[in-house]
Amino acid sequence: MPVSPTGLRLLSASDVIDQLRALRAQQPVKYTAFYSSQLGGIVTDPALMVIPFDDHMVHRGHGIFDTAGIVNGKIYDLEAHLDRFLKSAERSKLKLPCARAEMRDIIIKTTAASGRRDGSIRYWLSSGPGSLDLMPAAGSQPGFFVMIFPGLVYPDKWKTEGVRVMTTTYPIKPPLYAITKTTNYLPNVLMQMEAKEKGFDNGVFIDHDGHVGESSNMNVAFVTNDNVLVHPKFDHILSGCTSLRLLELAQKLVPQGQLKEVRVTDVTLKDALAAKEMLLIGSSVKVAGIVQWDANTIGDGKPGPISRALLQLLEEDMRTGDRLIDVPY
Numbered sequence: 189m190p191v192s193p194t195g196l197r198l199l200s201a202s203d204v205i206d207q208l209r210a211l212r213a214q215q216p217v218k219y220t221a222f223y224s225s226q227l228g229g230i231v232t233d234p235a236l237m238v239i240p241f242d243d244h245m246v247h248r249g250h251g252i253f254d255t256a257g258i259v260n261g262k263i264y265d266l267e268a269h270l271d272r273f274l275k276s277a278e279r280s281k282l283k284l285p286c287a288r289a290e291m292r293d294i295i296i297k298t299t300a301a302s303g304r305r306d307g308s309i310r311y312w313l314s315s316g317p318g319s320l321d322l323m324p325a326a327g328s329q330p331g332f333f334v335m336i337f338p339g340l341v342y343p344d345k346w347k348t349e350g351v352r353v354m355t356t357t358y359p360i361k362p363p364l365y366a367i368t369k370t371t372n373y374l375p376n377v378l379m380q381m382e383a384k385e386k387g388f389d390n391g392v393f394i395d396h397d398g399h400v401g402e403s404s405n406m407n408v409a410f411v412t413n414d415n416v417l418v419h420p421k422f423d424h425i426l427s428g429c430t431s432l433r434l435l436e437l438a439q440k441l442v443p444q445g446q447l448k449e450v451r452v453t454d455v456t457l458k459d460a461l462a463a464k465e466m467l468l469i470g471s472s473v474k475v476a477g478i479v480q481w482d483a484n485t486i487g488d489g490k491p492g493p494i495s496r497a498l499l500q501l502l503e504e505d506m507r508t509g510d511r512l513i514d515v516p517y
């Protein structure tokens with residue numbers, strides 16, 4: 189085994205592959221397929237699901253991503269997630285590696301190659317490798333990556349007993365960065381870590397005007413005492429695909445009298461705390477009732493009927509709605 193003058197091993201390509209496999213043996217993951225434009229295809233061995241360290245997405249955070257769900261062998265609401273992905277790319281001055289239809293096709297084919305019938309598809313766009321500079325490397329090619337994995341899992345008691353959140357002490361991202369789904373999730377990560385450290389399940393950002401923002405990777409919404417479903421405006425938070433869809437589906441509860449109205453507006457912390465129900469909404473969590481915010485109990489301290497009704501509408505849409513794409517397994 190060659191060694192460098194410092195005594196560190198000089199690794200061959202096969203040493204590196206062995207080491208990557210050993211790493212995965214220590215830290216098993218359930219990534220079932222990965223497409224990389226840099227590798228030129230799909231790999232199913234998690235040890236090979238890699239990206240060069242000098243990709244601008246890795247060392248400067250110049251990259252974007254999005255996540256769509258696989259439900260019963262179909263992809264749910266991919267067009268909405270791709271719309272947001274393209275908007276994030278434009279705001280981040282990232283070039284596309286190919287046309288939208290081709291990216292969509294790669295996502296579907298990678299899902300098929302994974303064999304996974306329930307889970308998540310996360311895909312990224314990077315400006316590519318080639319330097320450690322602030323500017324993207326001259327002539328670098330955008331990287332497109334697609335990972336198929338089981339999806340994020342939350343404790344069952346989030347559904348049965350509800351979720352406890354705290355107002356984070358971390359500042360909300362400025363609007364441009366909040367509405368763009370970049371790989372810069374440091375505030376979101378710190379917020380979630382802070383919440384766990386303090387015995388809560390998650391945090392919520394409040395903006396500089398005292399308006400409620402969003403949670404770490406989920407939106408929040410409220411049901412007022414007179415049955416209005418209220419969602420914060422999307423000008424300072426991410427446009428959650430799940431929230432946008434639910435705001436449409438929630439209209440079905442109006443003629444039945446369960447809701448009086450659905451409204452997107454600024455929500456102050458005071459108004460939020462006066463709500464009789466609070467919801468967390470997102471592709472991974474779907475809909476979960478918030479039962480405590482800081483020291484305040486929300487409603488009767490249990491997930492409420494609107495959160496259950498919205499979850500039902502969403503699950504129905506995910507099973508039988510018109511936003512499903514077949515996967516050619």
Ligand SMILES: Cc1ncc(COP(=O)(O)O)c(C=O)c1O
Pocket residue numbers: 255376402403404405406407426427428429430431469470471472
């Ligand atoms: C910061 C943030 N807000 C909200 C959401 C919810 O978005 P979606 O419903 O598309 O999962 C996400 C998840 O992507 C997120 O990361």
